[in-house]
Amino acid sequence: MDCRRGWSEDFTMTETLLTPDELEAGLRAIGRERYHNLHPFHRLLHSGKLNRGQIQAWALNRYYYQAAIPVKDSFLMARLPTRELRREWRRRIEDHDGRPGEAGGIERWLKLVEGVGLDAAMVERADLILPETRFAVDAYIHFVRDRSVLEAVASSLTELFSPTIISERVSGMLANYDWITQDTLAYFTPRLTQAPKDSDFALAYVREHADTVEKQQAVLAALRFKCDVLWSQLNGLYLAYVAPGLIPPGAFEPSLEEVLA
Numbered sequence: 001m002d003c004r005r006g007w008s009e010d011f012t013m014t015e016t017l018l019t020p021d022e023l024e025a026g027l028r029a030i031g032r033e034r035y036h037n038l039h040p041f042h043r044l045l046h047s048g049k050l051n052r053g054q055i056q057a058w059a060l061n062r063y064y065y066q067a068a069i070p071v072k073d074s075f076l077m078a079r080l081p082t083r084e085l086r087r088e089w090r091r092r093i094e095d096h097d098g099r100p101g102e103a104g105g106i107e108r109w110l111k112l113v114e115g116v117g118l119d120a121a122m123v124e125r126a127d128l129i130l131p132e133t134r135f136a137v138d139a140y141i142h143f144v145r146d147r148s149v150l151e152a153v154a155s156s157l158t159e160l161f162s163p164t165i166i167s168e169r170v171s172g173m174l175a176n177y178d179w180i181t182q183d184t185l186a187y188f189t190p191r192l193t194q195a196p197k198d199s200d201f202a203l204a205y206v207r208e209h210a211d212t213v214e215k216q217q218a219v220l221a222a223l224r225f226k227c228d229v230l231w232s233q234l235n236g237l238y239l240a241y242v243a244p245g246l247i248p249p250g251a252f253e254p255s256l257e258e259v260l261a
């Protein structure tokens with residue numbers, strides 16, 4: 001074993017066929033090593049170390065990710081071969097776009113945006129987001145559109161790890177910012193039940209269909225790619241709004257009043 005490498009790389013970069021349990025263990029190891037709960041921007045966000053301007057930048061940029069989720073899921077749904085699979089994926093799209101008489105995740109994210117003091121219409125236009133956000137999120141949509149159905153399903157598996165970070169975020173932000181309310185963070189409550197439902201299904205699909213070495217390696221690479229999509233968005237936020245403060249031309253600039261808040 002090469003000690004310079006993490007366990008997941010040793011375990012998952014192999015020429016042999018893994019059992020479904022080994023494949024799952026490899027996927028979970030990737031999450032432990034690469035998921036965005038490890039990013040310093042999240043540590044700052046959850047522990048009360050960011051000012052209101054920085055939290056606005058996070059909410060504004062993350063809106064672009066939220067809005068892209070049902071778009072990538074629509075590309076995927078169109079390629080699913082059976083009505084059972086399409087029904088499952090349609091539910092995900094409705095969770096975000098909403099159902100008649102029921103707001104979805106995107107509308108709830110706009111409530112969060114307003115709760116942190118931004119204009120929802122401005123955020124929806126997405127013309128002040130960071131280039132890193134646009135490149136990463138667009139790359140995710142294109143990945144799901146262009147790769148195999150199996151890779152596209154596997155790329156959603158970061159959701160295996162999201163309930164933990166969401167719980168940490170909600171409790172951390174409520175405890176550490178007196179101006180943030182439960183109402184503002186209401187987006188996250190349904191995610192705690194939706195995400196496990198989504199990821200249980202996706203994991204069972206991947207365990208069943210990744211039945212060759214090539215497919216297993218493609219599945220593991222898809223999850224690494226998705227971790228990169230999430231990580232680069234936070235790198236962009238950190239560079240622009242934490243240190244060294246390189247806000248690209250044309251990107252959102254928090255007002256001095258919000259930076260001091």
Ligand SMILES: O=C(O)c1cc(C(=O)O)c2c(n1)C(=O)C(=O)c1cc(C(=O)O)[nH]c1-2
Binds near residue numbers: 161
């Ligand atoms: O708050 C988070 O940290 C977080 C992470 C992720 C993720 O891991 O991709 C998702 C979400 N939230 C989320 O709210 C969400 O709807 C979602 C959909 C997907 C996906 O790839 O299909 N990931 C995520």
